[in-house]
Amino acid sequence: MAKKKKLPFAYQPLGFALGWSSGWLAGLAFRKTWMAIRNEEDAPDALDKDRGWGEILLAAAVQGAIFAVVRSAVDRAGAKAIERSTGTWPAGDKSGRD
Numbered sequence: 001m002a003k004k005k006k007l008p009f010a011y012q013p014l015g016f017a018l019g020w021s022s023g024w025l026a027g028l029a030f031r032k033t034w035m036a037i038r039n040e041e042d043a044p045d046a047l048d049k050d051r052g053w054g055e056i057l058l059a060a061a062v063q064g065a066i067f068a069v070v071r072s073a074v075d076r077a078g079a080k081a082i083e084r085s086t087g088t089w090p091a092g093d094k095s096g097r098d
Contacts, residue, residue, distance in 0.1 A: 014078055015090075022074035026067040033062060 034043045043059040044051035082090045 014082065015075075018074050018078040019071075022071045023067075025074070026063075026070040029070060030063045030066045033066060034059065037062070 030043070031041070035041060037058075038055075043063065044056045046056055046060070048056065079090050082088070
């Protein structure tokens, strides 16, 4: 069976654009979620003296979870698009067969 070539350079510009857009989407989703949770426009910052530990850690956990989900969804969609258009998975075969 022929060995499929990897596409690291072809995927890099798309990966950069997807990373930027996923960060923007995650930020938007977090702001909307925080508004729904606490009815506040601004989430607490770790250095915000007027906020308690619980509120700061809750905001960080929610923000991290949203970022991870959005980033994974956008990365996966980009990889699937590359595979559909080129027939090659952009990160190579993880089973050790590449």
